[in-house]
Structures are given as structure tokens and as C-alpha cells.
Amino acid sequence: MKKLLYIIIFILFTLPIYSQNTENENSLENKMNEYRENTKIKWRYNPFRNFETDRYLYGWLDPNVYNSKFWFGDILNIKEMYNKGNYDFDSVLIFHQPTLATEASPIAFEYNNDHRFRIGVGYLTQFFLSAYPKGYDRYYGISLMYGTHMQVEAYFDYIYKNKLRFRFTPLRHTCSHISGDILGDSELYNKDEEEFRDVGFEQMHFSLHYNWGWFTFYGGTAFAITGFKKSNFVNLFNMYFGTDFRFPIWGEISLITGIYLAGNYDEINTINRKKRGEGYPVIDSYQKLYPHIAVGVGFEIYRIVFAFKYEYLRSRQLYAYKKMENKIGMEVSIFL
Secondary structure (H helix, E strand, O other): OOOHHHHHHHHHHHHHHHHHHHHHHHHHHHHHHHHHHHHHHOOOOOOOOOOOHHHHHHHOOOOOOOEEEEEEEEEEOHHHHHHOOOOOHHHOOOOEEEEEEEEEEEEEEEOOOOOEEEEEEEEEEEEEEEOOEEEEEOOOOOOEEEEEEEEEEEEEEEEEEOOEEEEEEEEEEEEEEHHHHHHOOOOOOOOOOOOOEHHHHHHHHEEEEEEOEEEEEEEEEEEEEEOOOOEEEEEEEEEEEEEEEEEEEEEEEEEHHHHHHEEEEEEEEOOOOOOOOOOOOEEEEEEEEEEEEEEEEEEEEOOEEEEEEEEEEOOEEEEEEEEEEEEEEEEEOOOO
């Protein structure tokens, strides 16, 4: 009898609590919250890249990838690239080339967990600089800026099961500029004798990236659609291939190595820009195939890669647009 009494008392005390919980679960607030969560599941929106999966769908050594990076090292043939002017390259301590880049997809959606679609914009600016010893007496102080290279594009991405990414870029704008450090120094640039240089053109681009285990394979092509016979150089057509290899070491640390190979068929124009209103009279024009080779090895720690890199390409530095650039050094890049 005593035990039965205890059971009845327990039920009487717990019944109001149970009733209250049931009421809370069926409350208007809970119903609204549940509806909100169920609606979110139908469309997962993320305008930025998903680090966990997307880093395997981009070429680490691709020169046009929208990853911010900082390279420093030596340009082995710098005297051939800048064979006029008193640059005093023997006094240079180091060359460095920071790149600011990002991409975002304001229109992004996912279908059935396997198909992702993104429409977005990518932007990249690369700076070319060198550092001189402290107290070096130049107009520009101890750091000389040679120029900038910029690129912006509107793209469409289709990603399948986070293993395959196809990109179509209907419009990519590329331009290069010589810096004021050179143009404003009469010891480096004689505007009465030097050719005025200007580069700006647009391209269409296609690429495909595939992740297989520890490997990323990618390739693509681009061709010019504007800029002919008025830009000092126009990349008429290019085709490229690359491979990245990541070997997991511990936690978020991996050994990373890769190779990038490309052929760039360019139109090189010498243009007379002496007077305003004369348009773009071409003095000389020719087409030439330039190779682009990049190899690297290093460590990937979460989003950041620390690597040793060698690169051989037709220079992106506008002053030396007809010359090859042969450089070796260290690079730190970040995937955002």
C-alpha cells in the first residue's frame, strides 16, 4: 500500500511537467522554428567556397587561380628583362610578388546533395616589387615597384558530388600597368625614347577539375575576344594542364606537390601612341607561342600552403612583356 502511494504521488508530480513539455513542443514558437529549419534544408546557400571540399577542385599552381599569395625569391634573368635604365640589380636584396585575389558566388544553390551551381565573380591583382638595402638613395626609397597585373571574370560553375568542377567564363578581363616608380624616374624610363606600353583584352574561358583520392587533375583553355591590334600583347589562345598531389601527414597537415604546363599563343604588337586622337597605329605585329611551366613542393596546413616554387613564363611585368621570366623562390598562399 505504501509503495502504491509513492507511485501515485510521483505521477501527480511529473504529470504537470510532462504536460508543460508537450505544450512547449506544440507551441506556435516551436512550429515556426521547425518550419524555418525545414525550409533552409531545401536550399543550402553559401556564396563562398567550401574549404573542406572545394580546395581539391582548384589548381594550386594555376597562375589564374583566385587565391591570395605572397612569393619572394630571385628572378634569374632580371637583367635581360630590364636591359635599359640604371636599376642596379646587383644591389637588390630580394624580389617579391604579392597577389590579392578572391572569388564569390552571390548566386549559388544545391540540388539533391550531388549538384551544385554557382554564378560569381573572381578578382586578382598581382604586384611586382624588389627591395634594396636600407638607406639606398632612389626616388622610390628602398622598394621599387615594377608594375601590376590584374584580372577579373564572371563565371558559372557546375560541381558534381564535390569531385568534378566545370567552369565556364563568358568574360575575363586582363590588364597590366607599369608603375609610377619606373615612369617617374628619368634614370629608369625615358618617355621620349621608350615605347609606351598598354595592355588590356578580354577572353572566354573553359576549365575542368577532377579530384581522385590524393590527386587533383585539371585543364582548360581560353581565347581572346577583344583587344586585337591595340593592346601590346593579346593572349590569342592558351591551353593548360596541371596536377596537384596531397599526401596526408598529420591532422590538417599534408605534403603538397604539383606541376602546371601551358602553351600561350600571343599576339605581340608594337604600337605608336605618340599623339592623342591618332588611334592605335601598329608599327609591328607578330604571333608567337610561349611556354608556361610551374613546379612546386611544400606543406599544406589547413588553408595555407608554404612551398618552394619554380616558374618559367612570358613575363606578366608590362615593361618586359616581350621577355621570358625565370624565377625561383618561396610562396605562401591561402585558400579562402
